[in-house]
Amino acid sequence: MTEYRAPLRDLRHALACFADLDGMSDFAEGVDVDTTMGFLEEAGRFMVEVLAPLNRVGDTQGSVRNDDGSVTTPDGWVEAYRQYVEAGWGAVSFDEAYGGGGFPHTVSLAIQEMMTSANMGFSLCPLLTQGAIEMLTHHGSEEQKETYLPKMVTGEWAGTMNLTEPDAGSDVGALRTRAVPVGDGTYRISGTKIFITYGDHDLSDNIIHLVLARTPDAPPGTKGISCFIVPKFVLDDDGSPGVRNDVACVSIEHKIGIHASPTCVMSFGENDGAVGYLIGEENQGMRYMFTMMNNARLSVGLSGLSLAERALQQSLTYAVERTQGRAIGAPAGASSPIIDHPDVRRMLMSMRSKVDAMRALLYLDAGAVDRADRHPEADVRVRNDELAQLLTPISKAWCTDLGVELTSTAIQIHGGMGYVEETGVAQYWRDSRITPIYEGTNGIQAMDLVMRKLPMDGGRVITRFLDDMSATVAELRRAGGPVDPLADPLEAAVAVLAETTGWLAENGMGDPAAALAGATPYLEMMGLVTGGWLSARSALAAHRALEAGTDDQDFYRAKIASASYFCTQELPRAHGLRAAVTAGAEALFALTPSQLGS
Amino acid sequence: MNVVVCVKQIPDPADPGELDPETKTLKRDSKLILDESDSYGVEMALQLVDAAGEGEVTLVSMAPNNEVGGLRTALAMGAASAVLVSDEALAGTDALGTAKVLAAAIGRTSPDLVLAATESSDGYTGTVPAQVAELLGLPSVTFAKEIAVDGGGVHVKRQTEDGYDSVECPMPCLVSVTAGVVEPRYPSFKGIMAAKSKPVDEVTVADLGIDAGSVGWAGGGQEIVGIEPAPARESGEVIEDEGDAHERIVAFLDELKVL
Numbered sequence: 001m002t003e004y005r006a007p008l009r010d011l012r013h014a015l016a017c018f019a020d021l022d023g024m025s026d027f028a029e030g031v032d033v034d035t036t037m038g039f040l041e042e043a044g045r046f047m048v049e050v051l052a053p054l055n056r057v058g059d060t061q062g063s064v065r066n067d068d069g070s071v072t073t074p075d076g077w078v079e080a081y082r083q084y085v086e087a088g089w090g091a092v093s094f095d096e097a098y099g100g101g102g103f104p105h106t107v108s109l110a111i112q113e114m115m116t117s118a119n120m121g122f123s124l125c126p127l128l129t130q131g132a133i134e135m136l137t138h139h140g141s142e143e144q145k146e147t148y149l150p151k152m153v154t155g156e157w158a159g160t161m162n163l164t165e166p167d168a169g170s171d172v173g174a175l176r177t178r179a180v181p182v183g184d185g186t187y188r189i190s191g192t193k194i195f196i197t198y199g200d201h202d203l204s205d206n207i208i209h210l211v212l213a214r215t216p217d218a219p220p221g222t223k224g225i226s227c228f229i230v231p232k233f234v235l236d237d238d239g240s241p242g243v244r245n246d247v248a249c250v251s252i253e254h255k256i257g258i259h260a261s262p263t264c265v266m267s268f269g270e271n272d273g274a275v276g277y278l279i280g281e282e283n284q285g286m287r288y289m290f291t292m293m294n295n296a297r298l299s300v301g302l303s304g305l306s307l308a309e310r311a312l313q314q315s316l317t318y319a320v321e322r323t324q325g326r327a328i329g330a331p332a333g334a335s336s337p338i339i340d341h342p343d344v345r346r347m348l349m350s351m352r353s354k355v356d357a358m359r360a361l362l363y364l365d366a367g368a369v370d371r372a373d374r375h376p377e378a379d380v381r382v383r384n385d386e387l388a389q390l391l392t393p394i395s396k397a398w399c400t401d402l403g404v405e406l407t408s409t410a411i412q413i414h415g416g417m418g419y420v421e422e423t424g425v426a427q428y429w430r431d432s433r434i435t436p437i438y439e440g441t442n443g444i445q446a447m448d449l450v451m452r453k454l455p456m457d458g459g460r461v462i463t464r465f466l467d468d469m470s471a472t473v474a475e476l477r478r479a480g481g482p483v484d485p486l487a488d489p490l491e492a493a494v495a496v497l498a499e500t501t502g503w504l505a506e507n508g509m510g511d512p513a514a515a516l517a518g519a520t521p522y523l524e525m526m527g528l529v530t531g532g533w534l535s536a537r538s539a540l541a542a543h544r545a546l547e548a549g550t551d552d553q554d555f556y557r558a559k560i561a562s563a564s565y566f567c568t569q570e571l572p573r574a575h576g577l578r579a580a581v582t583a584g585a586e587a588l589f590a591l592t593p594s595q596l597g598s
Numbered sequence: 599m600n601v602v603v604c605v606k607q608i609p610d611p612a613d614p615g616e617l618d619p620e621t622k623t624l625k626r627d628s629k630l631i632l633d634e635s636d637s638y639g640v641e642m643a644l645q646l647v648d649a650a651g652e653g654e655v656t657l658v659s660m661a662p663n664n665e666v667g668g669l670r671t672a673l674a675m676g677a678a679s680a681v682l683v684s685d686e687a688l689a690g691t692d693a694l695g696t697a698k699v700l701a702a703a704i705g706r707t708s709p710d711l712v713l714a715a716t717e718s719s720d721g722y723t724g725t726v727p728a729q730v731a732e733l734l735g736l737p738s739v740t741f742a743k744e745i746a747v748d749g750g751g752v753h754v755k756r757q758t759e760d761g762y763d764s765v766e767c768p769m770p771c772l773v774s775v776t777a778g779v780v781e782p783r784y785p786s787f788k789g790i791m792a793a794k795s796k797p798v799d800e801v802t803v804a805d806l807g808i809d810a811g812s813v814g815w816a817g818g819g820q821e822i823v824g825i826e827p828a829p830a831r832e833s834g835e836v837i838e839d840e841g842d843a844h845e846r847i848v849a850f851l852d853e854l855k856v857l
């Protein structure tokens with residue numbers, strides 16, 4: 001198995017070009033690309049040296065539930081988590097008032113990218129904690145923040161998000177867990193939650209569960225959901241973990257991948273009810289969840305990139321080392337490295353260019369999230385919020401689908417050795433498979449894009465977005481040289497996206513079934529065209545750097561080549577998706593369930 | 599207790615750069631990092647100061663181009679400040695020249711203890727620490743695997759071929775530590791933030807009162823007469839087992855005179 005290398009130059013490029021980190025100094029003092037790279041070098045070293053070597057044992061050993069209900073993480077994890085807490089990498093972007101570093105979310109996302117590449121199973125514990133911290137930061141009372149945040153920001157206490165129940169998955173509104181007020185301001189929670197990531201473990205001194213539940217007279221559906229803090233250990237008067245709350249992990253799932261991340265069935269209130277503290281107001285839980293959705297979905301999208309990056313690194317090493325067959329032009333009798341075969345090159349180019357496109361998209365999205373949160377000017381905040389809203393389902397769904405595709409491509413490059421576990425690539429593919437499912441399935445993302453995001457501001461958000469893409473076409477033509485050939489394919493792809501979007505706008509309102517039927521191919525088209533647009537922008541930036549005489553000639557030439565491949569060979573697939581988007585629902589329902597089966 | 603740690607900043611072994619055929623030395627244009635050998639000294643010093651409950655860790659480094667990359671790492675680990683000697687006159691400095699410079703820089707403070715690594719990862723003559731001690735008139739203990747401070751002296755477990763020597767030595771003194779004896783901490787996020795504002799005192803040869811002619815190529819007792827690429831590794835011999843493999847392996851090892 002090849003070691004993971006932190007892709008620092010690529011991160012620098014993405015942070016500079018797409019997140020525009022240097023432009024954040026208006027609202028995040030002292031933040032710029034150079035400072036950030038200083039952190040990322042050290043964070044990367046930590047991920048490479050401490051977390052990456054534990055990825056394998058995480059997979060083979062997994063987390064296990066003991067007879068007494070406790071959960072034990074794989075060998076070496078407790079120590080690695082302790083080191084992670086000590087190094088403080090989880091705190092970078094949180095509020096300084098609670099011990100955070102006050103950095104933009106973009107910076108912590110870059111750290112997260114490397115952590116997930118190094119060890120996805122591990123990364124989920126900090127990721128879920130981050131979700132819980134955001135919820136408390138935005139909606140918790142001052143007292144709740146002071147009580148819980150400092151320890152959660154350091155990572156000494158972990159967090160979880162408890163939404164899913166057996167009958168409430170994609171439809172969170174169907175949840176039934178109950179929360180009954182007991183008169184002293186606290187509630188007693190009872191019910192069963194399933195699929196709870198890191199629902200129990202031995203990494204931290206306490207686990208702060210955030211639980212969605214219904215109060216006795218709550219209205220049905222999503223309007224009747226409230227959000228509660230349920231600590232594993234209820235805090236003593238001095239704020240330290242005290243008595244065990246009435247919450248337990250009753251079993252853990254056996255999964256395709258992320259074996260180290262315990263996916264728990266959680267039982268609340270088996271005995272006298274778990275002590276819970278209401279966050280904000282009753283019945284506002286769903287609204288609160290929405291405020292953190294962009295970040296959470298962006299993070300999951302990022303895991304698609306992380307796994308694809310790691311798989312690419314390993315595939316490249318393998319393709320150089322493995323010899324098989326004679327490549328065209330190689331001397332007779334020679335056994336060529338497989339990287340010399342055009343078909344293997346295609347696989348590697350596809351991986352390289354899609355990894356670049358994903359990274360561009362995700363850090364553009366990250367920059368928009370930060371500006372939406374923190375920019376001093378209201379109209380900049382609004383514009384960036386709209387952009388982030390639009391990009392979120394694309395980041396989540398397109399990048400996780402690509403994560404699965406590219407980790408599978410990595411297996412293909414390894415041939416038979418890819419299918420056996422020894423090389424480690426199989427693990428990336430297995431680990432990746434959850435990402436299109438959780439945090440809103442990719443089907444739900446596509447619906448979100450078509451039904452909620454396209455109509456934003458009367459369609460003006462998507463129109464502006466398409467205009468921005470067209471502006472890049474013009475820029476490519478002006479720049480000329482090696483980036484000029486990207487203009488035609490991008491222009492054509494933007495045109496088909498605009499046309500298809502127009503079709504959805506015209507037909508979607510009157511025939512929602514037709515819009516929903518086309519949602520997934522539409523999201524894919526949107527991903528491809530956005531990826532093509534951002535690859536072209538990456539090529540433009542590289543072209544400018546080369547013209548300015550950069551000393552990193554090699555890197556920037558590679559960026560242009562990668563973007564050219566994407567725009568000329570991958571992007572045209574967008575045209576083929578049009579028919580599926582605009583076909584309507586009829587053909588999908590042409591067969592009855594029994595006919596589908598025969 | 600105040601501890602000075604000598605830290606060498608070296609080219610990243612993962613990206614070692616090339617030799618310049620003109621000067622016959624390494625092209626030192628890429629950025630330098632903290633020599634891993636010295637990260638043990640830094641960690642040891644931090645632990646000793648911590649145990650003493652007072653005092654500071656100061657870094658001393660000599661490097662070209664005012665390079666501070668490696669110093670920032672050590673500052674982020676927890677050292678309080680650094681002295682960096684950087685001067686064009688130092689190009690080509692040999693180990694004795696290096697020792698003169700380091701000794702002069704260390705002499706400006708009056709530490710209770712000076713730590714260095716047994717040998718650097720790139721030059722590895724392993725001669726600098728003892729020379730620094732001699733120039734400062736300090737006792738020196740080498741190959742330390744454990745150091746404990748007690749009253750006015752140090753107790754050192756000194757690695758030997760078949761165990762260790764237990765050595766006591768009065769302070770101030772210089773101790774060189776072997777690799778791997780402690781686990782160097784990873785710089786923390788807060789440590790990196792704090793390191794940005796920690797003082798790095800940049801000094802020249804003249805500031806140290808050293809005659810430029812006694813260091814660098816001019817003062818060097820060494821000359822590089824030639825450089826050659828390392829010979830490519832020869833491909834190994836493959837022994838196909840035809841029932842006699844064990845005999846052939848024994849013969850092979852015999853020829854190497856390792857049996």
Ligand SMILES: Cc1cc2nc3c(=O)[nH]c(=O)nc-3n(C[C@H](O)[C@H](O)[C@H](O)COP(=O)(O)OP(=O)(O)OC[C@H]3O[C@@H](n4cnc5c(N)ncnc54)[C@H](O)[C@@H]3O)c2cc1C
Nearest residue numbers: 161162163164169170195196197263438439440441443444
């Ligand atoms: C490893 C793992 C970790 C998880 N971690 C957590 C966690 O920490 N916390 C938590 O609360 N949950 C967690 N989940 C749950 C996860 O978020 C849900 O599995 C996910 O939301 C899908 O719900 P479901 O499994 O009930 O699938 P379903 O909702 O039953 O979906 C089945 C299929 O139907 C489609 N579908 C459903 N509704 C619609 C619709 N209206 N229109 C079109 N298509 C639809 C879906 O896209 C999907 O393809 C985790 C799950 C797993 C497997």
Ligand SMILES: Cc1cc2nc3c(=O)[nH]c(=O)nc-3n(C[C@H](O)[C@H](O)[C@H](O)COP(=O)(O)OP(=O)(O)OC[C@H]3O[C@@H](n4cnc5c(N)ncnc54)[C@H](O)[C@@H]3O)c2cc1C
Nearest residue numbers: 604605660661689690714715717718721722723724725726
């Ligand atoms: C050809 C050549 C060109 C050189 N050019 C330059 C130059 O342009 N500029 C320049 O500043 N130096 C220059 N040097 C000096 C060089 O960087 C070394 O410091 C010196 O040669 C020490 O040798 P060593 O690595 O074998 O030390 P060793 O004796 O193996 O080192 C043992 C320990 O001593 C300490 N130590 C050694 N060197 C240093 C140091 N430099 N700073 C702090 N602690 C140290 C460390 O703790 C180290 O682990 C040059 C050396 C050579 C041979």
